[in-house]
Amino acid sequence: MEVSPGEIMVAQAAREIRDRERVFVGMRLPLIAFVVAKRTHAPRAVGLFELGIVRDEPAPELLYTMGDTPNVSGAVWCARTIDLMGLLQRGEVEAGFIGGAEIDAHGNLNTTAVGGDRSRPKVQLPGSGGGADIASLAQRLIVIMPHDKRRLRERVDFITSPGYLAGGDARRRAGLPRGGPSVLITTLGVFRFPDGEAVLVSYHPGQSVGSVRAATGWELRVADDVRETEPPSADVLRVIRGYDPEGFWTRRAE
Amino acid sequence: MLIGSGCVRSVSAAWVGNVSAGLAHCYRRAMEEGVPRRITVRDHSNFSIAQALLAGAIGAPYIPTRSLLGSDIPRANGTFREAESPFDGSRVLLIPAIVPDVAVLAVQRADEDGNAHLWGPWGVSQEAALAAKKVIVLADEVVPREEITSDPNRTICPAWKVAAVCEVPGACHPSPLQGRYGRDHEFFHEYHRRTRTAEGFDDWVGEWVTGTRDHDEYLAKLGRRWEELREDGVPSVPAAY
Numbered sequence: 418m419e420v421s422p423g424e425i426m427v428a429q430a431a432r433e434i435r436d437r438e439r440v441f442v443g444m445r446l447p448l449i450a451f452v453v454a455k456r457t458h459a460p461r462a463v464g465l466f467e468l469g470i471v472r473d474e475p476a477p478e479l480l481y482t483m484g485d486t487p488n489v490s491g492a493v494w495c496a497r498t499i500d501l502m503g504l505l506q507r508g509e510v511e512a513g514f515i516g517g518a519e520i521d522a523h524g525n526l527n528t529t530a531v532g533g534d535r536s537r538p539k540v541q542l543p544g545s546g547g548g549a550d551i552a553s554l555a556q557r558l559i560v561i562m563p564h565d566k567r568r569l570r571e572r573v574d575f576i577t578s579p580g581y582l583a584g585g586d587a588r589r590r591a592g593l594p595r596g597g598p599s600v601l602i603t604t605l606g607v608f609r610f611p612d613g614e615a616v617l618v619s620y621h622p623g624q625s626v627g628s629v630r631a632a633t634g635w636e637l638r639v640a641d642d643v644r645e646t647e648p649p650s651a652d653v654l655r656v657i658r659g660y661d662p663e664g665f666w667t668r669r670a671e
Numbered sequence: 672m673l674i675g676s677g678c679v680r681s682v683s684a685a686w687v688g689n690v691s692a693g694l695a696h697c698y699r700r701a702m703e704e705g706v707p708r709r710i711t712v713r714d715h716s717n718f719s720i721a722q723a724l725l726a727g728a729i730g731a732p733y734i735p736t737r738s739l740l741g742s743d744i745p746r747a748n749g750t751f752r753e754a755e756s757p758f759d760g761s762r763v764l765l766i767p768a769i770v771p772d773v774a775v776l777a778v779q780r781a782d783e784d785g786n787a788h789l790w791g792p793w794g795v796s797q798e799a800a801l802a803a804k805k806v807i808v809l810a811d812e813v814v815p816r817e818e819i820t821s822d823p824n825r826t827i828c829p830a831w832k833v834a835a836v837c838e839v840p841g842a843c844h845p846s847p848l849q850g851r852y853g854r855d856h857e858f859f860h861e862y863h864r865r866t867r868t869a870e871g872f873d874d875w876v877g878e879w880v881t882g883t884r885d886h887d888e889y890l891a892k893l894g895r896r897w898e899e900l901r902e903d904g905v906p907s908v909p910a911a912y
Contacts, residue, residue: 444690481691484792484794484846486850486853486902486904495791497793499795502717502721506737529714529747541703543694545744547717549742550718553738576742591741591762592740592741592763
């Protein structure tokens, strides 16, 4: 079976989790990245789910939502949302995952609404959920989203989840205590934010700097040592396909 | 569904959607086209709505937070205030209390006075119940008082908050209730497909809401599908008090 963009993204996202870290997980691809990290290089990572669940072992079966009953069985703590968000605010969570409908080059994300008028949106999106809190308060933010020109935009219509805002020290000036995006993983490549602005560090197998540039709505900055994204190993693919055999999350058309 | 049926004027929420399926069609139609009517929205995040309810629960006017500074949510919400902490001069956002008229809480079991046991993740259930002027409890099972007092740490709110206890087995369907039944994923996906148009939504409501006399008939209509969702769960080790 050919490796899907979803699987490449999951493998890269898993590499972003370090052993022993406390990670705000989220659903879809990040959940599977957490499973991969736990079963490979980060066996002692701990997963937090914003509705109030802490697990040191991923749920044994595929989840559709974080409130599914298998996500509670075997949890080490069932708490309230405010308890986990409070620990996040204290700075006790190293990394958090979020996705978004739109992102700009400073890593600001929109999941609220497309169109300039919030009360009459062109496309009404679901909203922040815990995304804006994770983006505000986690030590590092890992962003995962599909890549196209309408999504990677010069400016987003609404900043739901703050990235580096206008760049420079804008985050600190706004009063945010820490954090900011450390990586953006898309269906085409991987960006890092060395000075608060996205720089392409790798393109996925089958892509190129040119194809990424053509699908990006801002003027692309490229790392000097840009290269191809490391594809998932056979071991990692086995974990992904064992967990999501139907490809519900890793092979869906976005 | 309430939005699609025209029963909602205003929404205060962190997230509105169909979790594993996609965007909420009725919410989109109302916001984008004013169908069936215009609604207003006050944006929140999960933390800010939890803090607003917590403030309501403890009788405080507001709770300060460091979240959402720099986000457009405070401006869109319109009720938050930015301030300087009088203690350390740091920038904070003040989230005013939300005091709901009614909170509806689905739980595994309650006694007939409304002392309710809920287990699994509590989300914002406890803050919502304590902040509300009154609570309606939907109990999967109404149990004798002794079952509640045997494990008071599991009680989510005291009986005096509770205006009504309704015994409604399967009240959460298609959502899950820990240790009782799992999530009906396909029901969410089906709803998503069928409510793409306003006509499709009306058709769906006609079948599943107005087309069934009560919740028992709704469960009977689910038939075997409902039986297959039932879970016994794994019993916890009892705590001795």
